[in-house]
Amino acid sequence: MKAKKIDIKKFVSNNAIIILVFILMMITGFSTKNFFSADNFKNLLANMSPRFILACGVSGCLITKGTDLSAGRQAGLAACLSAMMLQKLDYSARVLTWLPSIPWPVVLLIVMVIMGCIGAINGCVIAFLKVPPFIATLGMQTIVYGACQIITNNQPLGGFEDSYLVVGRGVILSIIPYLAIFAVIIGLYFWFLYNKTRHGKYMYAIGGNENAAQVAGVNVVATLIRIYLLAGMMYGMAGFLIGTKAGGASTATGFGYELEAIAACTIGGVSANGGVGKVSGILIGVLVFEVLKICLQFLGVDPAYTFIAQGVVIIVAVALDLRKYLAKK
Amino acid sequence: MSMDEKDTRPSPEEPMPPSAESPEPQESPDEAPPRPKRPIERFYDKFEGVPLKALDIFIGILIAAFIILVVLGYLKGHEII
Numbered sequence: 001m002k003a004k005k006i007d008i009k010k011f012v013s014n015n016a017i018i019i020l021v022f023i024l025m026m027i028t029g030f031s032t033k034n035f036f037s038a039d040n041f042k043n044l045l046a047n048m049s050p051r052f053i054l055a056c057g058v059s060g061c062l063i064t065k066g067t068d069l070s071a072g073r074q075a076g077l078a079a080c081l082s083a084m085m086l087q088k089l090d091y092s093a094r095v096l097t098w099l100p101s102i103p104w105p106v107v108l109l110i111v112m113v114i115m116g117c118i119g120a121i122n123g124c125v126i127a128f129l130k131v132p133p134f135i136a137t138l139g140m141q142t143i144v145y146g147a148c149q150i151i152t153n154n155q156p157l158g159g160f161e162d163s164y165l166v167v168g169r170g171v172i173l174s175i176i177p178y179l180a181i182f183a184v185i186i187g188l189y190f191w192f193l194y195n196k197t198r199h200g201k202y203m204y205a206i207g208g209n210e211n212a213a214q215v216a217g218v219n220v221v222a223t224l225i226r227i228y229l230l231a232g233m234m235y236g237m238a239g240f241l242i243g244t245k246a247g248g249a250s251t252a253t254g255f256g257y258e259l260e261a262i263a264a265c266t267i268g269g270v271s272a273n274g275g276v277g278k279v280s281g282i283l284i285g286v287l288v289f290e291v292l293k294i295c296l297q298f299l300g301v302d303p304a305y306t307f308i309a310q311g312v313v314i315i316v317a318v319a320l321d322l323r324k325y326l327a328k329k
Numbered sequence: 330m331s332m333d334e335k336d337t338r339p340s341p342e343e344p345m346p347p348s349a350e351s352p353e354p355q356e357s358p359d360e361a362p363p364r365p366k367r368p369i370e371r372f373y374d375k376f377e378g379v380p381l382k383a384l385d386i387f388i389g390i391l392i393a394a395f396i397i398l399v400v401l402g403y404l405k406g407h408e409i410i
Contacts, residue, residue, distance in 0.1 A: 011386070020392060024399070064406065296399065305402025312395045319388050325373050327381060 013323065017267050017316055021288045021295070028295040035298050038175050044290055045176065046168075049183035050075075050241040052286045055261040055268075056190045057234030059191025060227040062265050063207045066126060066133030067272030068228070069258050070140040071235050074118055076254030077148045078111040082164075083157035083249040084109070091159030095152075104164050112236035117146065119232020123225035141258075148251050156250040160243075168244030179241050186234070203227060207274035233264045238311050259314070264289045266317040273325055289313075 012019065029035045054071055061068040084095045085107045118140065125136040170178040194200040202223045205213035214220050238257075243249040270277030274296025292313060296306045376384070404410045 016388065016392065021397070296402070299399070299403050300406040301399060301402035302405040305398050305405060309395055309398045309402065312391055312398065316388060316391045316395070319384065319391065322373055322376060322382065323384050323388070326376060326379070326384070329377065 013320070016320060017313060018284065018288055021292050024295045025291055028298050030296045035295075040149075040294070042171060042175050042177060043182045044294060045183075046245060047294075048286050048290045049177065049179035050238040050245065051257070051260060051264065051290065052183045052283060053186050053234050053241070054238040054257055055264045055282050056186055056257065056279065057231035057238070058261040059190075059265050059277055059279075060203060060231055060268050061137075062262065062270045062272060063203055063274055063277045064224060064227060065207055065210075065272075066224075066227075067137060067246050067262065068122065068231055069134065069137040070118070070122065071140045071231070071261055072254040072257035072259070073144040073148065073298055074115050074232060074235035074254070075239035075242060075257055076249070076251065077144050077151075078115050078236040078245075079243035079249040079253045080148055080152050080157060080239075080251070081111050081114065082107055082240045082243045083160065084152070086161050086164040087157070087159045088161050093155075093159060095155075095157065101161070102159075104167060107164075108237065108240050111240050112233040115236030115239070116233040117231050119235070120225055120229040122232070123228030126228065127221040127224040141223075145251065152251060154251060156248060160246040160247065164244050165247060168241065168247070179245060182237065182241060186237070187279055187283060194277075196280060199223065199226060203230060204275055207276070209275075214216040260289060261286075263310075263317055266314070266321055271321055271324070272318070273321075 018313075026186070054075060058071050069162050085102055086104060087094045087096070089101055122133075122137055122140050125131050125140075126133050129136075172178070172181070194203070198269060202218045204212065205216065205218055206220055206223060210220060225289065239254060239255060242253060246253070256264035265277065265282055266272065266285070267288050268281030270281060270285075276298055289310075293306070296309060299311070401410070
């Protein structure tokens with residue numbers, strides 16, 4: 001009986017946030033109309049998908065004991081670049097008037113390559129120059145924001161082509177948004193990458209003990225650059241999807257998304273200490289955070305209190321991570 | 330890495346300098362060299378003296394604060410307060 005009690009305590013301790021949000025979800029579901037509805041489920045999936053992709057990108061940085069504070073701004077820049085390349089030809093406020101119509105998959109590839117290059121720069125600064133990831137990515141965050149302001153001339157962007165809008169608003173079987181398909185593909189890819197490839201093993205090895213990994217023959221520099229490059233590509237995809245979902249883009253797009261992504265990863269078990277993290281955990285973390293936001297919205301909670309509540313959840317996530325670290329010691 | 334660039338990471342063959350805070354155990358040649366602690370670990374290590382029970386109480390207080398915030402936000406959102 002005592003052993004069972006300890007297991008329950010450990011379970012509650014490890015999953016406190018998930019249990020809390022689950023209880024909140026039940027209360028919201030039974031006290032409000034339409035919470036448990038197909039429309040709300042569709043909305044949840046649509047909100048989760050780009051954030052999950054962003055969190056997958058950030059997770060590699062966290063697993064190797066780094067971080068990427070430029071994620072949100074990179075996604076914002078990607079959204080703005082996508083918007084500029086996918087505006088209707090006859091739109092009066094079209095920015096790139098000289099550009100012919102480009103298919104959206106080509107634009108997606110272009111923004112992923114551009115953001116991948118920015119991610120690679122982050123990786124090089126961190127791996128070669130040994131600048132702490134917090135500082136390197138904080139600097140890049142500001143640079144990307146400035147670049148976005150210059151490129152867009154601080155004007156909001158809209159007037160998208162219908163083919164682009166369909167990506168963000170289309171659904172399959174009346175309930176599964178197209179955005180979710182992107183998220184599923186990325187999730188499966190990252191699961192494969194983290195669990196079945198050498199890159200994944202190197203990543204966890206670096207996160208566990210960088211010196212030991214290097215002694216064992218892991219090319220730490222190349223792996224770190226690959227991680228940040230891949231993260232950049234994910235921010236590019238996330239930004240592309242955020243733009244189409246919102247139907248518009250501006251320099252404010254993506255603001256704060258990196259903190260949400262880091263919080264979601266932490267809630268999902270990706271430790272800030274590195275070496276630990278699963279794609280399923282990332283998915284749970286993003287789901288918990290989005291469900292929390294939707295619950296507070298449905299309950300009619302004042303928006304200011306929503307922000308404070310989200311902040312408290314982030315602190316609880318870090319406190320639980322700290323508790324796990326100290327309990328292990 | 331080019332020949333001109335200095336590798337500032339500790340060499341695996343060089344012994345790590347003894348820590349000022351706690352004595353390092355004698356290493357066997359087969360063990361992985363101890364790694365320098367990252368900022369987040371150094372931050373977490375500051376809480377080493379904190380009993381887990383106190384941390385549990387802190388987490389409990391945060392959860393209670395979350396519940397109070399949701400209730401207050403609900404009341405404010407519905408203009409009850």
